Each structure stands twice: as C-alpha cells, then as structure tokens.
Amino acid sequence: MEYSATRNQMSSYIIQAQEEEIKRISLELHEGVGQNLFSILTGLKVVESGIKEDHVKNHLHEMTQLIEKTMQEIRLLSVELYPPALTALGLLPAIKSYIKVYTSTFGIVVELSSIGEEKPILEQNSIAVFRVCQEALTNIAKYADTSNVRIDLKWSNSKLKISIFDFGRGFQIEDLEKNPYSLGIATMKERMLLTGGQCEISSKIGEGTSIEISLPI
Amino acid sequence: MTEIKGISQVNEVCEGLKKRIGCEFVALALQNEVGPDVRWHYASGNLNDKYKRITVRFGKGIAGKIISSGSPMMLIDFPNDIYGKVTDHPIMLAEKLVSCYAVPIFFNSSPKGVLLVGKREKYTFSEDDQEMVQDAALELEQILQNQILGLGGYV
Known part of the structure; x- marks a missing residue:
C-alpha cells in the first residue's frame, strides 16, 4: 500500500x-x-x-x-x-484550438459538443485531460481509418465527462496486449488515475472505438 | 482563378504517370497564392477526401521536407525506417500508403509544390520510375505556369 x-x-x-x-x-x-x-x-x-x-x-x-x-x-x-489557451482560457478553448490544427494536419473532421457550464480545473489536471484527448486523437489518426470523430464534454457540479468516438475500424479489446498502441492506452489510463479520474476504452470491430474520460472537479 | 482538379492537362499528366509507373496514388500539393500554406490540390486514386483538408507543414513529412529542401525524396516501407514521427506523414496515413516517391515543383526557381506518387505496398521506385516522375513534374510546372499567367491564379 x-x-x-x-x-x-x-x-x-x-x-x-x-x-x-x-x-x-x-x-x-x-x-x-x-x-x-x-x-x-x-x-x-x-x-x-x-x-x-x-x-x-x-x-x-x-x-x-x-x-x-x-x-x-x-x-x-x-x-x-503546450497549448497557451489551456492556462489563459481553459480546457474547452484549448481542445477547440487543438482540433483546428488536428483537422488541418490529418484531414479528419472532429465534431465537438460541450454540455453544461465549463468549470475551473487545476492546471495539472486540465493538462492531463488535454494530453489524454491529444493521445486519443493521435491514435485515431494512426490506426482508426476514419474521416470523422465526435467529442462530447459533459460538465456537472462534481464531474467532467468526455467521450471520444471515432467511427473507425475498431479492434478487439482482448488483443490490446498485442496492440501497437497498448502502451499509449496504458499511459492515458495512468494519467487519469493520477488526477483521481478514470479512462475507459471500448471498441467493436467495424463500428469504432469509444474512449470515456471522467475527472472529478 | 481556376481549380487544379479542373485543368484537363493536369489530369492527363497525372493519370498518364499513374498508369506508366503502375502506382495507386498520385497527388499534387501547391503553395497557396496568398500566404505560406501548402495544400494538396489534386489527388487521383485517393481512398477518401482527407487530402483536401490537409495543410502540408513546412519541413515536416515528405512533402514538407521537399518544399523546404527542394530535393526529391522516397519512402520504401512506411512506417518503418522513417525520419521523424509517424504522425509527421499525414498523407501516408490518410491514404494508407506504404511507399512513395515525391519531387518538388518549382516556380521562379523556388520549390512551391510537390508531385507525389504512392503505392499501398512496400516498393523501391526504380531510376526509370524516378525519371518519369521528374518529367511529369516539369510538364506540370509548365502547365501551371501558363494557367497562372493566363487565368490569374489557382485555388
């Protein structure tokens, strides 16, 4: 312990x-x-x-x-x-700004929605969430074989929930050990655990991969 | 202003090159008239329309390196043995290319564009292949130069 x-x-x-x-x-x-x-x-x-x-x-x-x-x-x-918007404006503007660069880099369109009022988050937590989103989007560009991604942010009084869905080719979760990006996924989970939050991944072949992130506020 | 995709001579050169080399993908990136952005204005054999949204980053990936150095480049077995990160090569990822050969397109002696041919398998482009791409790039330079002078630019 x-x-x-x-x-x-x-x-x-x-x-x-x-x-x-x-x-x-x-x-x-x-x-x-x-x-x-x-x-x-x-x-x-x-x-x-x-x-x-x-x-x-x-x-x-x-x-x-x-x-x-x-x-x-x-x-x-x-x-x-390091996105300057993260410290100056907060997580949502930083994600919006990253998405613009992401689309012009990889040609993948990202649809973003945010429900609820954005709450202030500790800088080290917001950078953790930002990095997890960044890693998820990079993995999508590398492996998902998709042109569209959807990101939903839900703000409540005690929690921020983010879901990322890629509409891509998906993979067998059981094969994660053999998967080339399993280390990246492990890092995403570790980062969220250190903030007191969680990161869950589910995937279905031919349908896509979903990443659910939650962070206590 | 005219769209590159709409210029029949460009289509002819690119389709002819694709057939002669036996490759699956041909694309043409050019610097925009205003500003430093370089974008893929033409593609044939593409799997999706991601290329239309990709802006080539100066000095990054095969196209960015060609624009910054003015020299041809070849990738034989992407993503193995590449310089930089996998994500520095978005056109290879977007089109699932494994090998490619690309050359610069010059305007007023400066590299302002890239002609790229690619395959979705491991492949080494022979000297004959490379020469064919170089010749096509020279032809495209001429066509685009005439278009820009005659029609007032491209989009």
Missing part, C-alpha cells in the same frame, strides 16, 4: 516535471524565437520596400516568405508542445 502511494507520487512528479519542461520550451519558442523572427520579417519588409532592382527584390521576397513559413511552423510546434 505504502509502496503504491510512493510509486504514484513518483509518477505524478515525473509527469509534472516533464510538463513544466515542455511548457518552458514551448514558451521559449513562442516568445523568444517567434518574436525574433517577427522582428527580422518586419525589418526585411522595410528593406524590400526601398529596393528598386527586380532580382534583389525577388530574392528578398523569397526570404520573407521563408521566414513566414518558419514562423508558422514555430507557432504550430509551440502550440503542439
């Missing part, structure tokens, strides 16, 4: 330390590298406007385009690492 409590504390500490480091890198990319690139872009545009020679102007234009692409990639990378 004592061993299990220590183990939980250690898992929780490792996950939290990892999240803090990821957040630091994400902010550094967004506020540091991203801002510097923006300053370079603005400077180059000023130079470009004052140049008459066509070939130099074209060359500068190519450079500004390259910087724009790099800025966009830095922004996406930063958001992918």
